[in-house]
Amino acid sequence: MFALLFLCSCCATVLINSQGTGATVVTLFEDINYGGSTFGVTVNADCVSAPVVAGFNDRTTSIQLPSTNDCVTLWEDRDCQGDSFNVIGSQAFADSMNDRTSSVSPCNYVGPSKQSVKP
């Protein structure tokens, strides 16, 4: 378990996508104002539940995106289900999704779970 946590914290911002396909590399932070442990996740067109797998489930408090125009959706549950919160650019505090994020998608993600999004 220690080895896994160590791996997560030191390799957090490695760029996974090497094909230049327009992927957004999202950096999740455990604390407010981009502090504490980090976890990097590459978002393409689909839902990504990597935070759950990597032990970063329900830990995200702030988020950094590469560009102020980038937009990702944080989801309460894995597989992009439950409550959601859109982040445009970077967000020093995840507001309603603080310590709740379990998966991430692009803002224009249209999956089977989209119909269950609460207003």
Ligand SMILES: [Ca+2]
């Ligand atoms: Ca959650």
